[in-house]
Amino acid sequence: MPESWERPAVPSLPGTGTAPRLHDTATGARLCSAPDDIIARLYVCGITPYDATHIGHANTYLAFDTLQRVWVDAGLEVHYAQNITDVDDPLLERAAATGVSWRDLADQQIELFRHDMTALRILPPQDYVAVTEVIDEIAQAVAVLLDRGLAYRVPTSDADADDVYFDISAAAETSPWRIGEESNLDREQMLLLSAERGGDPNRPGKRDPLDALLWRAAREGEPSWPSVLGAGRPGWHIECSVIALKHLGHDFSVQGGGADLVFPHHDLSAGHAAALSGHPLAKVYSHAGLIAYQGEKMSKSLGNLVLVSELLRECVPAAGIRLALLAHHYREEWEWTRAGLDEALARLDAWRGIRSNQHGAVALDVLDQVRQRLADDLDTPGAIAAVDRAVETGVDDPALIRALVDALLGIEL
Numbered sequence: 440m441p442e443s444w445e446r447p448a449v450p451s452l453p454g455t456g457t458a459p460r461l462h463d464t465a466t467g468a469r470l471c472s473a474p475d476d477i478i479a480r481l482y483v484c485g486i487t488p489y490d491a492t493h494i495g496h497a498n499t500y501l502a503f504d505t506l507q508r509v510w511v512d513a514g515l516e517v518h519y520a521q522n523i524t525d526v527d528d529p530l531l532e533r534a535a536a537t538g539v540s541w542r543d544l545a546d547q548q549i550e551l552f553r554h555d556m557t558a559l560r561i562l563p564p565q566d567y568v569a570v571t572e573v574i575d576e577i578a579q580a581v582a583v584l585l586d587r588g589l590a591y592r593v594p595t596s597d598a599d600a601d602d603v604y605f606d607i608s609a610a611a612e613t614s615p616w617r618i619g620e621e622s623n624l625d626r627e628q629m630l631l632l633s634a635e636r637g638g639d640p641n642r643p644g645k646r647d648p649l650d651a652l653l654w655r656a657a658r659e660g661e662p663s664w665p666s667v668l669g670a671g672r673p674g675w676h677i678e679c680s681v682i683a684l685k686h687l688g689h690d691f692s693v694q695g696g697g698a699d700l701v702f703p704h705h706d707l708s709a710g711h712a713a714a715l716s717g718h719p720l721a722k723v724y725s726h727a728g729l730i731a732y733q734g735e736k737m738s739k740s741l742g743n744l745v746l747v748s749e750l751l752r753e754c755v756p757a758a759g760i761r762l763a764l765l766a767h768h769y770r771e772e773w774e775w776t777r778a779g780l781d782e783a784l785a786r787l788d789a790w791r792g793i794r795s796n797q798h799g800a801v802a803l804d805v806l807d808q809v810r811q812r813l814a815d816d817l818d819t820p821g822a823i824a825a826v827d828r829a830v831e832t833g834v835d836d837p838a839l840i841r842a843l844v845d846a847l848l849g850i851e852l
């Protein structure tokens with residue numbers, strides 16, 4: 440397993456916080472994120488290593504970092520797993536376009552991501568799993584789905600090699616899942632998004648255009664691995680189902696990711712996992728909003744990425760980047776601006792200058808307010824406002840404010 444990255448120290452605070460209620464994408468309700476036992480289990484989809492780490496990635500991992508910090512403050516243990524999609528079409532296309540080997544590109548981008556996560560003081564996963572490490576297990580899971588009649592073969596131009604697809608109708612009849620359950624989209628919207636986000640609704644030979652690729656038979660010039668299914672490589676969604684089930688089991692606390700993963704990736708990952716285990720994948724499906732830049736969604740193809748590594752190279756303090764992101768609720772869709780970053784840097788300076796004032800705010804009350812705001816669907820703007828008020832008046836115990844800002848917002852003052 441690749442190493443994740445260095446875990447920042449998290450100071451403990453007086454008293455105990457509360458596990459947050461989280462907005463659940465599937466039901467639209469705020470659900471309690473507390474596990475039945477002491478261990479909160481979290482799966483967040485990792486990067487496809489070709490455009491790491493833009494500010495949108497940082498926002499997603501920061502959202503689930505905040506969740507972990509609030510869980511820890513509530514006295515819970517956290518078991519966190521994350522994948523790396525280190526073989527997939529976008530990575531291969533990027534490698535071909537730049538004349539770099541896909542493996543070198545992936546390794547270099549994984550290293551960059553790890554560096555950025557360390558700088559941003561994001562709590563690391565205990566299980567950090569590259570897809571290329573678990574190809575056998577994924578192929579075996581696909582074979583199980585074939586055996587159960589929940590998957591089928593689609594011939595390729597090579598008579599000896601079939602692709603394998605997930606049969607969404609068969610799966611809906613036999614497992615606690617139906618397509619669109621997590622995303623709540625109608626069929627037309629799903630068809631559109633499937634075409635936009637790596638699916639192939641028009642592939643001839645499929646039973647339903649929304650059936651998702653589980654296994655891609657080897658093609659000339661593409662990496663492939665031998666397996667029980669013959670040579671090939673996994674589809675995108677099944678990798679997360681298999682890694683999550685292996686490390687966290689089913690019905691885990693929270694499946695998380697950016698809002699652009701809701702469909703098809705998360706919907707189908709949950710579907711594959713339900714077809715394999717007979718249980719829902721997770722209890723809460725949580726998604727971070729997408730960040731725009733210069734009026735458009737941030738994306739490699741539009742060339743409008745704001746990279747964490749570039750900001751760090753300009754000597755922007757990582758704590759300032761964190762504070763600029765935390766000033767927005769994690770589900771909000773917003774636009775990154777230099778003015779927003781400058782505001783965060785000014786706030787960081789003000790917080791670092793917090794005054795001791797025995798007639799000012801009571802630090803324990805501030806802690807209570809911050810805990811309340813974070814327990815309410817991780818309201819970081821509300822938590823920041825509570826600290827701002829204490830900084831304005833001065834506070835009886837500045838050390839406690841520094842500790843709570845470090846423990847709950849991940850910012851060292």
Ligand code: ZN
Nearest residue numbers: 484485679704
């Ligand atoms: Zn995933």
